[in-house]
Amino acid sequence: MDYRKALKDKKRIVIKIGSSSLTHEETGNLNLEKMERLVRLLTDLRNSGKEVVLVSSGAIAVGRKMFGFTEKPTDISGKQACAAVGQASLMTIYQKLFSEYHQLAAQILMTKYTMIDDTSRQNARNTFEKLNELGAIPIVNENDTVSTDELALGDNDTLSAIVAALIHADLLILLSDIDGLYSDDPRTNPDAEFISVVPELTEEYIHMGKGAGTSFGTGGMKTKLSAARISADSGADMVITNGNNVENIRSVLNGEPVGTLFLAHKIPHFHLINYISGKGE
Numbered sequence: 001m002d003y004r005k006a007l008k009d010k011k012r013i014v015i016k017i018g019s020s021s022l023t024h025e026e027t028g029n030l031n032l033e034k035m036e037r038l039v040r041l042l043t044d045l046r047n048s049g050k051e052v053v054l055v056s057s058g059a060i061a062v063g064r065k066m067f068g069f070t071e072k073p074t075d076i077s078g079k080q081a082c083a084a085v086g087q088a089s090l091m092t093i094y095q096k097l098f099s100e101y102h103q104l105a106a107q108i109l110m111t112k113y114t115m116i117d118d119t120s121r122q123n124a125r126n127t128f129e130k131l132n133e134l135g136a137i138p139i140v141n142e143n144d145t146v147s148t149d150e151l152a153l154g155d156n157d158t159l160s161a162i163v164a165a166l167i168h169a170d171l172l173i174l175l176s177d178i179d180g181l182y183s184d185d186p187r188t189n190p191d192a193e194f195i196s197v198v199p200e201l202t203e204e205y206i207h208m209g210k211g212a213g214t215s216f217g218t219g220g221m222k223t224k225l226s227a228a229r230i231s232a233d234s235g236a237d238m239v240i241t242n243g244n245n246v247e248n249i250r251s252v253l254n255g256e257p258v259g260t261l262f263l264a265h266k267i268p269h270f271h272l273i274n275y276i277s278g279k280g281e
């Protein structure tokens with residue numbers, strides 16, 4: 001079976017973009033041109049009959065710039081203040097860009113509690129379902145302004161996999177600041193080999209993940225591999241690809257060998273709750 005070609009038929013797709021992909025590396029300011037291309041592409045996917053959910057980071061990165069902080073705050077209330085200002089600003093920009101294509105965009109902010117509590121989880125699922133019926137593209141982030149340490153999922157790689165599992169998506173695409181999974185960290189080891197397909201997430205692959213990242217992003221390969229575990233077990237394929245070029249989304253959906261593809265292995269009786277940290281695994 002050609003696993004890449006099978007990606008053409010995916011219908012319900014969650015796409016995650018991280019802060020480092022949304023911002024200019026040199027300044028940390030938003031890369032508006034890239035956001036425009038992303039919004040146009042997502043609208044076009046929706047126009048072609050696919051269901052699309054965007055998980056977007058950037059609240060803290062944008063808020064930090066608006067306050068004029070040179071570093072990301074390390075204290076919780078500092079981060080929350082940045083997120084409160086930044087999330088509103090980020091959504092204003094998304095709404096403006098989507099409205100140029102007459103595409104409705106909605107905001108969904110979630111916490112770990114949304115997933116742990118049965119009623120909240122069901123409500124969230126219903127909201128996604130309804131937004132899809134009504135033709136809107138949900139834009140999801142963690143509700144950082146109220147997520148304290150115990151309640152925080154902490155990174156949007158995990159959040160996007162949880163969303164994919166919640167809505168029974170068949171594909172999750174993570175736009176990252178590297179091309180995909182390597183056998184070792186390519187920034188420090190020139191002999192690191194690129195992995196195109198991970199048929200099954202064995203210990204060997206998990207060892208390849210390194211907790212690297214930029215000052216604007218949160219996760220590294222480690223959180224992406226945890227996302228791959230949730231995604232695969234829930235029955236969704238996952239692709240990590242470079243967010244430098246948002247057209248990579250199109251290439252993935254055309255079945256081209258772009259990024260690293262993690263194949264789904266749906267486990268019987270998958271229970272999302274078991275994958276929320278602190279709730280067993």
Ligand code: GLU
Pocket residue numbers: 018019056057058059060061083141142144154155156157217218219
């Ligand atoms: N929720 C955070 C934000 O929007 C980002 C978390 C992450 O980058 O994984 O700023």
